[in-house]
Amino acid sequence: MMAAPLERCSGFSMLSPPPTEPEEVDPWERPCTEVLSGVSALLKERGLSIDLEALRLELEGSSGGPADLSVPLHRVARQGGRNPAELAAELAGVWPARGSTLSASAKGAYLNFDAEPATLAARTLELIGTRRERYGFLRSTNTSVCVEHTSANPNGPFHIGRVRNAIIGDTYARILRAAGYRVTVHYYVDDVGRQAAVISWIWSNPRAQWPPAALATLPPGREGPEAGEKADHYYGRPYPVVSALLKEDAALAADLGEYARKVEEGHAPPAHRELSERVLAGMLASLARLGIQYDEFVWESRFLADGSVDRMIARLKQAPHAVQEENGAWAIDASGYGLPQESSRLIFTRADGTSLYATRDLAYHESKFASFPRVIDVLGADHLLHSKVLDALLAEVGEPRRPEFVFYQYIQAPGGSKMSTRAGTAVYLDDLLDEAVERAHTEVLARREDLDDDAVGEIAEAVGASAVRYSILRVAPDKPVQFRWEEALSFEGRTAPFLLYSYARATTLLHKADRLDPPHPFEAGQLTAPEERRLLRALSRLPGVVRYSARTGHVHALATYAHELADAFHSCYQAVPVLRAGAERESRIALVAATRITLGVTLDLLGLARLERM
RNA sequence: GGGCCCGUAGUAUAGCUUGGAUAUCACAGAGGCCUCCGGAGCCUCGAACCCGGGUUCGAAUCCCGGCGGGCCCGCCA
Structure with missing residues (x-):
């Protein structure tokens, strides 16, 4: 029952970027343009045509799949009397390698495109390094x-x-x-x-x-x-x-x-x-x-x-x-x-x-x-x-x-009934916040003996309030939900403290490397571990998620994204050493710095706290 | 009674607007990871699309009909 807000936000503008603000805001903008024009040209040569707008949406939404970008050819092929899988194979075979930053492959009826790992890394980290705190922000719509x-x-x-x-x-x-x-x-x-x-x-x-x-x-x-x-x-x-x-x-x-x-x-x-x-x-x-x-x-x-x-x-x-x-x-x-x-x-x-x-x-x-x-x-x-x-x-x-x-x-209300003051079933925001902050206080004290009372109090307030906010944000607005204390007060898994923890972790790591302020030198070709690639893909998606969320009013999509990003960071952190790394050290520091920026922007957009330590 | 929204593993949730590949993620459960930069963490496993029709090459997604839950139907706001 979400009334779709009119689509007036800036889309990829793949075919004609607005001249007023030529700067790039999305690492996928150029690859999408490339696929869009390339595929439609190849299809045209074969007497086939594809709905460009539909393809554009398809590409924007395909980031969650097994390939970076993918084009399903079932319909186009059938309309032209072709076998979809054959067509996909054929197009993949002739995809222009010259000058393309994407490699094409066919999987069944899908024509898949993958960015070279080094290209994805370079494009994403450079863009984040340039945009800094504006990464994730789109062009002005005036x-x-x-x-x-x-x-x-x-x-x-x-x-x-x-x-x-x-x-x-x-x-x-x-x-x-x-x-x-x-x-x-x-x-x-x-x-x-x-x-x-x-x-x-x-x-x-x-x-x-x-x-x-x-x-x-x-x-x-x-x-x-x-x-x-x-x-x-x-x-x-x-x-x-x-x-x-x-x-x-x-x-x-x-x-x-x-x-x-x-x-x-x-x-x-x-x-x-x-x-x-x-x-x-x-x-x-x-x-x-x-x-x-x-x-x-x-x-x-x-x-x-x-x-x-x-x-x-x-x-x-x-x-x-x-x-x-x-x-x-x-x-x-x-x-x-x-x-x-x-x-x-x-x-x-x-x-x-x-x-x-x-x-x-x-x-x-x-x-x-x-x-x-x-x-x-x-x-x-x-x-x-x-x-x-x-x-x-x-x-x-x-x-x-x-x-x-x-x-x-x-x-x-917790029992499943309507939340009503008169019936005594209402849970008050102030009580929930106080309870959450108190729980956070206990957690912080258990972990950090080195902090003074003020610091602990400040962190507890931020963690507690963020936990409450995220527990409500993460669910699609049109789902009726039942309040549960355990969930609202949970600090692990799909929760705000998990996100804040990622940010704090990245921050202290960069402090230790004495490299808090980007940009950092990096060699994109060194970031090739699967976990690094997963993290890079997550980083690259923020502008697209902002665009989707603004267009549809699905604010929870950003909450979901935040968890995916933090998750990718933790996996990477676990799998790949940074400070102890050899030749890759600087590149990995750059990756962590980009993660910190992206996480920071995401936390801001969700209204959650950025904590340097917790 | 009529209108609208929701229904996905034991629990909770993403995906649905734009039909398309092996349906996401967490908690709980089973098993593992402190030679390592913060274990609020990581890795592995088991487990789900309410029911019935329809449209389609293809339906969690679109349509119709049920069932279950919520909201609304005021010279209240």
Whole structure:
């Protein structure tokens, strides 16, 4: 259900690289161009034609196979009445050796191409040496994109079900930047409407008037948060109980409705915004531990204050399918938009004339389109219908553009049930982080007796936070997952600490060689061990993975890649001596230095820590 | 009831958008590696595409129908 973002990122541009930025960004760019033009020419000579775009995608995706690049010939051969295997053999036989950096071979119906080991090594290490911290970054697209993510209501602390949004969104923003976009990250702060009013409404009432059940959520005899207690936790305490009571108690609900109406009309007491900000600050502090930050906080009330919601309502009333209900509410008859029957009437003003979430969100999106050609929203699966409603409303007001959506499924509580504060099944981000950092602390102490407390604490924080982030990132967003403590807190295998360890290992090795800063002299022909070749191939793939990840929104592809890279490094490290090597020493140091850069960039893109030691 | 998403070894996961070679990786299990630059590591082995149809030379991948799980169907957000 991932809506494929439009394909506007820079592809290989194999046939005509953009003249503005001629520099090479991907070691596979030229080999792919060579195969693409060479194979299509050979086929043409034989009266056969191949879909170049399909072949391009085939080549980009073929890096995981047994050959560096491979072209399946089943279809072309059949269409030309040829035997695929014979055709493959024939083409491999005539593949121009002169000037080609690739050797061709036939395996069944596949025409395979392999880079000479020395060529691959030279190309990859030289490119990494040139690009340095920009390796993995693609050419600029000169396109601005707005990524909205998290946007959780400021009504209590994050549980890990909600934080999947922030982690995916933040990572996608990083990847899009690497893919050449100018990215602005928005957090839409919902300070209008009934849900948003609950917290400030209850806290604005004297405690003596609180419903007993709400009062019971507070620690007795305390007037405010204790030292060390975060505002989101303290002020969020009554929220679940109060929101439940509102569903049962009509008088309470009416009271809140009146309060919410004042908020919408701009007459909110100062405490309303103040409380929202305090709770939000608590939430953001937790996200900051995960390395998540925002360029802009867009408060929903802004669109009421500046009149854009009113203007939007006026436009909607003029829309082709606008209708007024008997009680005065206005709606769009959206029967033609393919929405489920029940929701085909989209209310955009209540009977009392106040706006709804969808209406305000529409105004927000129009403001985004005024500044950004591309708009991306990261949304939970529960917002799928809302995204369709938004699309329909945009169409109704004549807006031709649409946001792109990245959806993710919720994380379920350990038992498999829904993560719910009220049911007590929620796992809080802060608790998870604290637990992870504590575990990391123990691990560091067990390994490093030489470090002082500050260093140990710093490393533990980085390891713990990275572990949490990666445990969520590594799974495809559209998979529903069940939270498991053992997995989130695991430090070996497919985890962040494994990645951080690789980076630290490479770093200390280079320190010992006194060669931390590349480029290093190397002779590509010396890097021929199978493990070295595997590592080189892994290194060479980063730009392609960034491109794929940016194009599809599959941020977990980068997480998978990171593990493959680290894995290749560990194998190589184990198999091939570096410092003790003879003639190959400098070349191997260059390989390790390139690995350190590539791993470092990958860790940055995933929002994981780079540790020099751990 | 209707719509959407997910279903891959004991557990967890990649591959699905673009059909193609022996289906990825980890944990757990069995066995091995400290003469070696960091053992949070490395090497070896066993084990999987929910079921049934269809399209195709070829289906984990596309289509249809089941089954199981999740989400949604509000003048909430």
